[in-house]
Amino acid sequence: MVFKKRLDHGFNGFQVPAIPRAPRSARRRGLHKKTVEDSQICAFELLASIAGKLLQESESSASSNASEGNNQPSTSKDVKREQQNGDKPFMAGWTNQGSCGDSSLASELASQNINLKCILKEFSHAESDDALEHNSIINNSDCSQKVSEDVKSVICKSKTDFGNYSSKVEGDYPHFGESCDANVKNEIQRQQEVEGLKTEGVNTFSSKEPMDSCLKSLAAMDPDSNVKLPLRQDPVPDASFSRHGNDIMLVSRDDDENLSRCFKPSTKIKASRTPPRIADRRIRKLLNSKYWKVAPKLKDCELSRSDGGLKPLYRKRKTFCSRERCHRDILFKRRKMFDQSSVVISDGGFSSESVSNSPEKGMTEDKTASAAMLHGANRVSSSVMGHQAPYRSKDSHVKFSIKSFRVPELYIDVPETATVGSLKRSVMEAVTAILGGGLHVGILLQGRKVRDDNRTLLQTGISCKDNLDSVGFTLEPSTVQTSPPMCSDDLPPLLTCDSSQLLTSSPGNPVLESVISDPLTDPLPLTNSGNHIESNNDTVSSHIDTTDKTTPDSKALVALPAMSMDALAVAPLNQKTRHSELVQRRTRRPFSVSEVEALVHAVEELGTGRWRDVKLCAFENADHRTYVDLKDKWKTLVHTARIAPQQRRGEPVPQELLDRVLAAHAYWSQHPAKQHGKLQAGTLKIMEASGK
DNA sequence: ATTAGGG
DNA sequence: CCCTAAT
Structure with missing residues (x-):
């Protein structure tokens, strides 16, 4: 899906295909059958051609790299090679591309899918054992987290290797390149996931992995995963899948190696882990830093990438809106805006860090008054939460009180002549658009996204006694459709990424990724499913930017060019999830x-x-x-x-x-x-x- | 958690 | 007021 979307983006202009919306079942079927739509095919062809080029180059480079050693090799690369052995060259090509692009995005996207998530988890699990050298699996959450990190880092590395390629591509096809990257990333991720899945399966069968959870999840996902993967529309995935069957073990091994390589060389790993604490602290405090200082320190490939990618967008925006600064300021007040040049704007979608858990009873009142919508969301989420708790364990319930949800920054362009009322409307529309499109609720534990929806709170480690304070919720836009109407020009690259990401999430899951399914949810005033942003009359245009940065994963979303490489090279450690928060400024209270x-x-x-x-x-x-x-x-x-x-x-x-x-x-x-x-x-x- | 300063 | 660096 993502794939398709992106392609469309690049080629057809800015169309955000509604495809994602299409009934999942339908999609699945189609994918399963390998039926590809015409448009898709076109896109695919283009991609394929590029991939071919890349592949050629990559192969040559790969050989050179191989001779050098494993230092630089990225996981993806390794995987690639392996695949090459038994796989189609095509696959390799893909992989390369993937490496070129951001992998992080892929990870993000992947996360969106429950199935995918499961897979990932599994994968990570396997990885963790070998690469991480950690004793047995402690918590699923732990494993998954670690894994995800690992994957990321790996991906990053791969990126480094192929960075040049990506640039090349971009040069040729500006937009395309972006989309391509993203796609590639996704692909890679998928591949990895797939592999992981396979691996998992193998392991499971071989009784290598005793994990109950694994089995469980596997069982649960299996059906889906099979179907879903195909969805990608890529012939590749399927092929790899089928072929790999036997090679799985091998693949996994390689992956492990890669991972180990990646980590070993540097203390990076440790570093990466350490950061979380900081993040947590931050979160707890609800400190919001307008800017992510991280920018300079970007260690995350994802992060770095995002920066790069965003930059262009920013500029555009600036250019565009410069004259409407005043208005923008107003907006700013409404929603904090980040326009740090280098830093990514996209702040993690909606990060609601301000969640506070009250072990005791009842949800606390929402003090936040950022916006009505927020409140609504709030309620919903909270209600949901309450709902959830009871769900699994009757023993003890976990009460969450969510003080506020953060909404991703909204960019709204309004003519100077616009009235305040129109401005309000614009904002409201933007908001409703987001909400209407559907929101995903993410659960953050210790600053990390908890992807496995199947896990219970208990299993996840979310319980009263534990670290309730380290639990956070995020609201993420699930759709991008809203944007299309506005400016097709702005969105292309960056948005593409985002959108893809979003799309990923949106497709399968109704709206709430983790928890919300409660009837209460609907009541949200905000939820105007019907409301899209209509730019009519006064409202010039409303543009919603929804990039998610909340989670480490989300970081990946943004695309970043050259910098990323450096950052990566330097250190991928910082997993710090800087939660972006838009904490509203304290109300001004002049001294009497x-x-x-x-x-x-x-x-x-x-x-x-x-x-x-x-x-x-x-x-x-x-x-x-x-x-x-x-x-x-x-x-x-x-x-x-x-x-x-x-x-x-x-x-x-x-x-x-x-x-x-x-x-x-x-x-x-x-x-x-x-x-x-x-x-x-x-x-x-x-x-x-x-x-x- | 405070203090001291810059923004 | 906000944000940080140093304490």
Whole structure:
């Protein structure tokens, strides 16, 4: 599906095929039968041709690489080789392409599918045993997580190898290249998955893997997986599948090797694991950084890639909207926008990190008021959650309270002449479009996406006692269709990726990836299935950007050109999932004169540099005034006191207070913190100095 | 968690 | 106010 879509993208312009929407069953069937639609075929052909080129090149390069050693080889590559042995060259070609492109995307996409997920999980499992050297499988979650990471890294590496190819391709077919990459990625991923599946199957049968869960999942998925894979429409997958049957073991082995290689060389692995903590912490704190500083540190191939890919888009946007900056600003306020140049904009779709779990009862009220829609989502999700808990274990229930969901940034272009009302409408439309399209709910555990829907909370490690605080939810757009109407030009590359991703998810799953199936969900005001963004009348256009960055996986989504390579080479460690969060700014609350007075007084006594104490002494009961706020206010007070009264804004502060501010500031500048006992003296001095 | 500063 | 680096 994705594949097709992308192709369409590149070639036909910006059509986001509604195909994904097509009944799954139908699709499956078609795939299964290997029936390909005309359009698909065309796309495929093109792709194939490119693939052929790439293949040729890659092969030559591969040989060279092989001679060099395994340092650079990517998993995909290895796999490729193996496949080559027993597989069609074609496959190899694909693989190469895949390597060229982002693999991360693929992973993401893959994740979307439950079936795929399962497979992945399985795969990871197998991998984990060998490559990770970890004892037996501890938790499924663990394994899967690790695995996914591994896969990613591997992919990245492969990318490095073939980076040049990709560039080539792009040059020839700008748009196509992008789509291609994405597709390739997907392909690769799929392949891997497939292999993994096979492997799993083999293992299972061979009784190598005792995992119950594996078996279970396998059994569950089997039917689906078979069907689904074919869906891809790629002849390749099928072929590989059928052929591989026997080779599975071999393949897996290779994969393992690759993995090991990848990891061994560097401590990267460790690093990659470590980060999660940070991420968690962050999440917990709900710290939202507008920008991902990660950019410079990008270690993730995915991440890096995303950057690159996005950049172009950004520029475009900027260009486009530059003149509407004002409006945009407004928008910004509504939704935080990131336009860090290098950093990916797409912030992980909707990351709702603000989920808080209350072990106790009831869901807490949503304080977030970002948007009505949010609330709605919120409710839904929460309700869902509640629902879920009971589902499996009657023993204990896990209560989740979701304070807010974050929505991916929305880009909305509005003419300067547009009215506020139209702006509102635009935003609303965009929102509804997203919601209407369907949202996926993702579960984050320790910053990582939990993909296996079959797992129980208990199994996953989500329970009251455990790390409820490390659980997060994400809302992800499941569809891209909304965008089509707007600007076909902007979307191409980047969007393609996103869309594909989204598509992947959307197709099979109704709406909620993990949990939502509850009737309650529907009630959402937001859910206007019928509402698409209609750009009519006032609204010039509304553009929704939905890139998901929440999860490590999501990172992959974005496409990134050259940088990625470097990043990869340097270190793929950072799996830090920077959750993008758009935490809304605290509401502004100007200091009242009385507050200023209290502040001044406190500072006079305590001095500057003991804001904690100041807070305690003078703003004990003002929860909204943090010591940082007080410090900042002091800063502004000092500034205010120094500038001409005419330049001062806001509620005028009595000159008397300002004088005291200056006096105190001067005093404490000379007398660094003193202990309490001496405060008085200091205060007195200040008083004298100020003449008051 | 605080402090200190830059944005 | 926000965001960070340092403590």
